[in-house]
Each structure stands twice: as C-alpha cells, then as structure tokens.
Amino acid sequence: MTVDLPETTSKMEGPLVKQFSVFLPNKVGAMLDLVKLLNTQSTHVVALSVSESTESAIARIIVSDPSGVEKLFREKNIAFGVCEVVIVELREVATQLVKLLAALVMAEVNVHFAYPLLIRPRGFATIALHVDDTECASSVLTGEGFKILSQSDISR
Numbered sequence: 001m002t003v004d005l006p007e008t009t010s011k012m013e014g015p016l017v018k019q020f021s022v023f024l025p026n027k028v029g030a031m032l033d034l035v036k037l038l039n040t041q042s043t044h045v046v047a048l049s050v051s052e053s054t055e056s057a058i059a060r061i062i063v064s065d066p067s068g069v070e071k072l073f074r075e076k077n078i079a080f081g082v083c084e085v086v087i088v089e090l091r092e093v094a095t096q097l098v099k100l101l102a103a104l105v106m107a108e109v110n111v112h113f114a115y116p117l118l119i120r121p122r123g124f125a126t127i128a129l130h131v132d133d134t135e136c137a138s139s140v141l142t143g144e145g146f147k148i149l150s151q152s153d154i155s156r
C-alpha cells in the first residue's frame with residue numbers, strides 16, 4: 001500500500017549569500033591590505049562589519065564573487081570561515097525593521113548578528129542577517145512580504 005505524503009515546500013530560488021569571516025591582525029592597514037587583495041581579482045566588498053579585540057579583528061564581508069574569493073583565500077593561506085546570511089530588502093526602514101524582527105521573534109528564529117550592505121541593490125536599503133535557521137527565516141520573511149535577495153541580486 002502506498003501512502004501519499006504531502007510535498008515539502010521548495011527552498012527559496014537562488015542561493016543564499018555567503019559571508020566570509022576573515023581573521024586579521026589588529027594593526028594599521030590590515031583591512032586595506034585585504035580590500036586591495038580583493039580588488040586585484042576585480043572583486044568588490046558589498047557589505048562589511050568589523051569586530052575587534054586587543055590581538056585581532058574579525059572582518060565579516062560579503063563580496064561580489066564568493067567562489068573566486070574562497071579560492072583566493074585558500075591560495076594565499078588566509079584564515080577564514082564561511083556561513084550563509086539572509087539578505088533582506090527594506091523599502092521603509094523605520095517601519096519595516098520592526099516588522100522584520102517581530103516576524104522572526106514569532107517564528108522563534110534567533111538573530112546572531114546583522115549589518116547593512118554598503119550598496120543599495122534595486123535602490124533600497126538592505127540588511128544582512130545571520131540567523132539560526134536561514135530556511136525558516138527566508139520563508140517567514142517572504143510570507144510577510146519582504147524581498148529576499150540572492151547572490152545574483154547583489155553581484156555587479
């Protein structure tokens with residue numbers, strides 16, 4: 001006897017965006033050296049967040065060419081980590097940020113960190129969110145009318 005199971009919802013179209021966490025020495029010019037290295041490969045930093053301590057800094061970056069950057073970092077022996085982030089377009093920041101966070105709270109999705117993008121794809125403000133459940137967050141936010149951007153939306 002066969003049982004008809006309900007179909008699962010499909011994952012959102014397009015890949016989620018990769019974020020690189022790069023470990024840098026806490027010294028003058030370290031971030032400049034990293035950005036110059038990326039520019040040699042015609043890769044642009046589209047989002048940036050830096051957390052520092054006395055000994056080192058962690059630069060969280062989103063780039064225009066993540067596969068090329070991953071290869072470059074491996075070739076140059078640059079210490080890095082990779083995770084996926086959800087990029088959300090905010091048409092009206094003052095009201096939509098509250099709506100976005102409230103939707104995630106209702107879905108019990110935890111936001112680990114967030115930061116804005118340096119670019120305005122499609123002409124609107126955007127925010128990068130690292131959450132504990134990217135698929136749930138993407139689904140919930142899409143259901144609330146938010147536009148989730150993929151890598152192709154933010155690459156030049």
